[in-house]
Amino acid sequence: MPILEAQNISKIYHKAGEAIPVLNNLHIAVERGEILVLMGPSGSGKSTLLNILGTLDSDFSGSLIIDELDLSNTVDITSIRRQKLGFIFQFHHLLPEFTILENLLIPQMITENYSNVPQNVAKEMLKLIGLEERVNHYPNEISGGERQRVAVVRAMINAPSIILADEPTGNLDRDNSQKMLKLMVKLKVKYKQTFIIATHDQSILDIADRVLYLKDGKITKEI
Numbered sequence: 001m002p003i004l005e006a007q008n009i010s011k012i013y014h015k016a017g018e019a020i021p022v023l024n025n026l027h028i029a030v031e032r033g034e035i036l037v038l039m040g041p042s043g044s045g046k047s048t049l050l051n052i053l054g055t056l057d058s059d060f061s062g063s064l065i066i067d068e069l070d071l072s073n074t075v076d077i078t079s080i081r082r083q084k085l086g087f088i089f090q091f092h093h094l095l096p097e098f099t100i101l102e103n104l105l106i107p108q109m110i111t112e113n114y115s116n117v118p119q120n121v122a123k124e125m126l127k128l129i130g131l132e133e134r135v136n137h138y139p140n141e142i143s144g145g146e147r148q149r150v151a152v153v154r155a156m157i158n159a160p161s162i163i164l165a166d167e168p169t170g171n172l173d174r175d176n177s178q179k180m181l182k183l184m185v186k187l188k189v190k191y192k193q194t195f196i197i198a199t200h201d202q203s204i205l206d207i208a209d210r211v212l213y214l215k216d217g218k219i220t221k222e223i
């Protein structure tokens with residue numbers, strides 16, 4: 001059973017009376033522990049598709065099943081998103097007024113009460129990226145690459161079924177990109193973490209189990 005199954009996904013943006021078709025009847029199935037990469041020219045709909053798969057955009061046609069849950073029959077999509085999905089963006093979105101540890105715990109603070117927050121898990125995860133000494137630092141007191149790795153760990157903290165990443169290496173140099181990719185592979189191997197990554201970065205192909213190429217609203221190639 002795939003961890004994610006999207007069928008007949010179509011998306012049309014409407015702007016100033018004009019219809020802009022972006023995705024045309026796509027089918028995607030993702031297995032647990034798979035790293036799926038979405039590639040394609042700028043404007044081909046990678047981010048649009050990622051937002052749909054991540055339940056951030058509900059204005060589409062088609063069906064979406066995540067972890068055996070059919071989202072068209074689900075009332076509380078927000079709580080499903082919090083439980084089952086993690087997100088990594090090009091810019092890390094760490095909150096500057098909270099420490100690294102607090103930033104990691106924010107998803108938990110939203111879903112549960114503060115006393116249930118697994119500080120040990122967070123510290124364990126920071127150890128994984130070699131930042132265990134930095135728990136009490138603020139985001140502006142660590143490097144850009146380190147911040148981006150904290151963002152990966154933060155996306156993991158609620159043990160999501162799937163992590164969706166849009167250009168996760170977009171603002172990183174080669175060295176930090178490599179560290180980021182190594183971390184993703186580590187999480188895949190250790191926790192069978194599933195990733196769906198939209199990117200232009202060819203080096204991400206090295207860690208991909210499968211690559212889908214988007215063009216003109218269709219998947220034109222699969223490797």
Ligand SMILES: Nc1ncnc2c1ncn2[C@@H]1O[C@H](COP(=O)(O)OP(=O)(O)OP(=O)(O)O)[C@@H](O)[C@H]1O
Nearest residue numbers: 013014015020022041042043044045046047048049
């Ligand atoms: N809110 C919107 N309203 C209207 N059109 C939009 C909107 N968002 C995106 N589009 C259009 O939809 C198409 C797909 O955009 P999308 O951001 O998904 O592409 P992308 O593949 O992620 O591109 P990039 O590689 O540049 O990030 C583009 O033509 C874009 O102009």
Ligand SMILES: [Mg+2]
Nearest residue numbers: 046047048198
């Ligand atoms: Mg994009």
